[in-house]
Amino acid sequence: MKLQSAYNRGVIVAALVALFAGGVADYFLIRYALLHQLDEALKVEEQEIIDHVRINKSLPSPSRYRDQRIYFLETSAPVQRTFRSIHVYDSVEQESAVIRELDFPVNAGGKSYKATVIKSQTETEDLISWILAATGLVLLLLLAILFAANRFFLKNLWMPLYRTVNFLQGFKVSNPNVFSKTHTNIDEFNALNEAVGSMTGKVVQDFHSLKAFADNASHEMQTPLAIIHSKMDLLIQDEQLHATHADQLQSMYDAVNKLTRLNQSLLLLAKIENDQFATKETVYVNEICHQKMVQLEDFVFSKKITTKQSLMPLCISINRILAEILTLNLLNNAIRHNHEGGMISISTSSDSLVVANTGVVTALSEKILFDRFSKAGRSDGSGLGLTIVKRICELNHIDVKYSYHNQMHQIILLFPESIRCAVDSIKSL
């Protein structure tokens, strides 16, 4: 949940607990205080009675007022001095009430009495209720203000954090935004920004030097490869070469070719990562599929593969070269991993491209398929073809999936609305 909500929740719970505990404590404290006050009043009466008895040697007359009653009961039993609260039914007012009673022993004229002073506690109780209500209201008000203040302050207080989080979320090593370390009043945020700034700076730097290294390494490899190529081209001019040498030479050619292709694929991947294929244009995928199939027809023919093409116009906005590489790799893959006399089916719809081929009779693992250098079954490819496909798709938000269905290995590309363009009905085949 959001920081604010969590914080608010905590604060509210604490506040409610405090409110409750405070309320309860409040109640008991006030009650005690008021009752104590009542008892003091009773004690005053008691003292007056005792003084009266002392001075006049007789009991004062019992009294009965609205809020106070005093009466005496002659008794021989020992009397304990006690304070008591009693619920009674007031027949006059026709309602129940509470009274506070003080019993104490008094001797007058040689007789023992139990004196009882009674004061109404109802007003006290009412007072307690009012005080509690007022306190509760104030506390609720406080709570509300606290809540509102929280919301307001939290928002502003945490703003630098949200800014930093936003930056981190949008951060791409290959295309970094500059992090503006705006100074805030809060030490912790300054420290955070400082750390984020230096860390991202270092990451970008490392990335660039790694990329430069990879780039240079690949380029450096081109020249020795060129030398090997050229020496072999010269070597085969010698027709005295024995038949076995010819076989070995052919293997060497193939290996060097593969190495070259691998190197070029790595360079291509590096360029893709480097955003060197940024320019986009309107591309008709179905047309490219058709063109590539024409170019590859010799290979298809030599492997006796039958093809089925169902090419509805599919128009997207993408870098043309990447689109061609994507299509070519998919088709090459379908040819390479096919068996003699197999089948390839290519279909484009308004939002998808599906390339399916027969081949190995068991389903392949999707994860391994797109993994660099993994090879499902024997093949002579460099293994990077589908990895490049996947990377191009990722960069263009195209969804790519593999499935094994009806004994055909299918690679399915789904093109989202965001990169599709309106099909020009005149232009479509």
Next chain:
Amino acid sequence: MKLLIVEDEKELSDSIVSYLRTANYICEVASRFNDAIARIENYEYDCIVLDIGLPDGSGLNLLKELKDNYKNEGVIILSAKNSIDDRITGLNMGADDYLSKPFHLPELSARIAAIIRRKKFTGNNHIIFHEIDIDTLGKQVRIQDQPVELTKKEYQLLVYFIANKGKVISKNAIAMHLWGDEMESPGNYDFIYTHIKNLRKKLEDFGCGAYIRSLYGMGYKFSEP
């Protein structure tokens, strides 16, 4: 024909010279920028092979020099970078062709021949090999003065063979020439064989000698029978 090879990697320039010398080109080598400038200023060449990754100054600057001095040599650029920007820049600056490393020597040879044809014999671009007459502008082939119908790939093969006549060409090189970068390393080269077989048949049907020889395991050679 006189060629200037501007390449700093000695092994590579040696190979290029070795191959091209036996194709009757006269080859000179410059391995430094300044060296190359000096030679270009003092001599005439039919074609210049230029590596733009020179250590002491980009080859592209050399190209600029050439154009600034109104030199008319054909130039083919070699580059390890295979960068599209380089390619476009080079061609815009007046280079005639671009070849990325690593490449096959027969490929280089065929491209040099094409550039020289374009530069030298404007209006009369014919390749003649005994009874074979190829009109490279109209892309027509005549054998013993009879027109011959060749598919696009067969035509390209024939031109490639003749440009590298007398040389053993590997199947790899042929495949690269006909299908370029599109091709991944195939399991076998049967598909090449089909085209070559068809070309051979057509040549023989029209009375050519058996010029195309296949060399076991290695490749093919186009030469006098």
